[in-house]
Amino acid sequence: MAAKLRGATVVVTGASSGIGRETARAFAAKGANVVVAARRAEPLREVAAECEGLGVGALAVPTDVTDAAAVEELARRATARFGRIDVWVNNAAVGLFARFEEAPLDDYRRVIETNLFGYVYGARAVLPIFRRQGSGVLVNVASMLGRTSGPYVSAYVASKHAIQGLGMSLRQELALDKAKDIHVCTVMPATIDTPFFGHAANYTGRAVKAMPPVYPVERVAERIVRLAKRPRREVFVGNSGRLLQLQFFLAPGLAEKQAAAMVDKLHLAQDQAAPATSGNLFAPTPEGTTAGGGWKSGGSSLPRAAGVGLAAALPAVLLWRRLRTGPVASNPGGNGTAKAATKPSVTTRIPARRAAVVVPERPGRRPQWLVLARPSRRAAKT
Numbered sequence: 001m002a003a004k005l006r007g008a009t010v011v012v013t014g015a016s017s018g019i020g021r022e023t024a025r026a027f028a029a030k031g032a033n034v035v036v037a038a039r040r041a042e043p044l045r046e047v048a049a050e051c052e053g054l055g056v057g058a059l060a061v062p063t064d065v066t067d068a069a070a071v072e073e074l075a076r077r078a079t080a081r082f083g084r085i086d087v088w089v090n091n092a093a094v095g096l097f098a099r100f101e102e103a104p105l106d107d108y109r110r111v112i113e114t115n116l117f118g119y120v121y122g123a124r125a126v127l128p129i130f131r132r133q134g135s136g137v138l139v140n141v142a143s144m145l146g147r148t149s150g151p152y153v154s155a156y157v158a159s160k161h162a163i164q165g166l167g168m169s170l171r172q173e174l175a176l177d178k179a180k181d182i183h184v185c186t187v188m189p190a191t192i193d194t195p196f197f198g199h200a201a202n203y204t205g206r207a208v209k210a211m212p213p214v215y216p217v218e219r220v221a222e223r224i225v226r227l228a229k230r231p232r233r234e235v236f237v238g239n240s241g242r243l244l245q246l247q248f249f250l251a252p253g254l255a256e257k258q259a260a261a262m263v264d265k266l267h268l269a270q271d272q273a274a275p276a277t278s279g280n281l282f283a284p285t286p287e288g289t290t291a292g293g294g295w296k297s298g299g300s301s302l303p304r305a306a307g308v309g310l311a312a313a314l315p316a317v318l319l320w321r322r323l324r325t326g327p328v329a330s331n332p333g334g335n336g337t338a339k340a341a342t343k344p345s346v347t348t349r350i351p352a353r354r355a356a357v358v359v360p361e362r363p364g365r366r367p368q369w370l371v372l373a374r375p376s377r378r379a380a381k382t
């Protein structure tokens with residue numbers, strides 16, 4: 001669409017706090033009418049009033065996104081009031097911190113029902129409207145954990161990986177239908193300063209903290225607004241997410257171990273116990289209705305971000321050195337540790353001197369490494 005935002009209609013789920021709340025306000029500031037949805041009616045009314053104060057139309061529709069009929073009704077009320085829907089932001093989600101085997105199954109299921117099925121219901125409700133209109137932008141707020149992973153959050157990670165795949169598949173169907181003006185965008189924020197961590201279910205016995213570096217909530221809202229004007233397939237918000245995914249791509253085994261240690265150390269308090277709670281999974285909590293979560297952003301985050309950067313760069317540097325000094329060993333284990341190969345690997349250049357793919361010796365195996373760097377002459381000759 002590349003939406004003209006003034007006068008457009010934007011639906012935002014999960015708008016009673018955090019990213020959704022800030023996103024609704026950001027769209028209203030650009031002149032878009034907003035329809036805000038979540039379970040908590042009072043904060044929704046506040047957001048709607050705030051948006052109306054910016055001179056646009058606003059409608060609050062209390063909605064539980066795990067209820068497909070309620071999500072259909074949300075879409076119906078939005079079109080009844082404003083005549084069309086130009087942008088739909090699937091954003092409502094919940095978190096669950098627990099070791100996999102200790103997570104209550106009902107809580108686990110609820111995370112998937114909210115974070116994945118909530119988005120599925122949203123997409124099912126709005127795509128037919130986009131098709132009738134011939135245009136529209138669906139924004140799915142996933143997470144950097146949709147590309148990476150962490151311990152204690154397997155349900156959340158599974159839901160966010162699923163959203164990533166859902167977005168890809170929807171784009172492919174739209175491409176086959178030549179629906180050029182209907183877009184599906186996936187947003188992958190790093191850690192964002194919102195009330196999310198206070199809302200989450202927690203069975204770890206340790207208090208949950210926002211894992212640094214923490215980025216301001218406005219960053220995500222601004223990115224989502226820009227996507228409505230210039231849709232993109234997938235975007236990160238926050239460099240730590242970009243770097244982490246690079247690390248997972250270059251050295252997955254090492255990255256998994258490092259991320260596990262990082263989450264264990266920085267996401268869960270070392271010295272602060274916490275009682276078991278299902279948080280806002282089944283019913284909303286009265287606390288945490290603001291956009292920001294009161295987590296410290298900036299300041300100390302820089303050295304940590306640099307640490308993440310170094311960790312991400314390390315495997316690339318190792319591989320570069322290998323390329324310069326001779327043939328790169330294949331990595332049959334795929335665990336991020338280059339092992340000596342029994343036979344020399346084949347090094348292919350695509351295109352000349354731009355990139356190198358190391359092809360494993362066994363036919364049928366996927367290439368293990370893709371190096372986006374210029375190989376040395378010596379490596380290219382082998």
Ligand SMILES: NC(=O)c1ccc[n+]([C@@H]2O[C@H](COP(=O)([O-])OP(=O)(O)OC[C@H]3O[C@@H](n4cnc5c(N)ncnc54)[C@H](OP(=O)(O)O)[C@@H]3O)[C@@H](O)[C@H]2O)c1
Pocket residue numbers: 013014015016017018019020037038039040063064065066091092093094114141142143144188189190191192193194195196197199280283284285
């Ligand atoms: N904060 C981060 O670090 C971070 C990082 C990456 C991705 N994200 C993603 O960003 C999105 C927004 O999260 P946030 O950080 O802004 O957290 P948040 O403040 O807790 O916002 C979550 C929103 O979802 C709503 N919600 C939860 N369950 C719902 C249900 N069953 N039906 C309808 N609404 C429901 C909540 O409102 P009610 O309780 O009133 O229903 C709330 O408005 C989520 O998709 C999250 O996964 C966050």
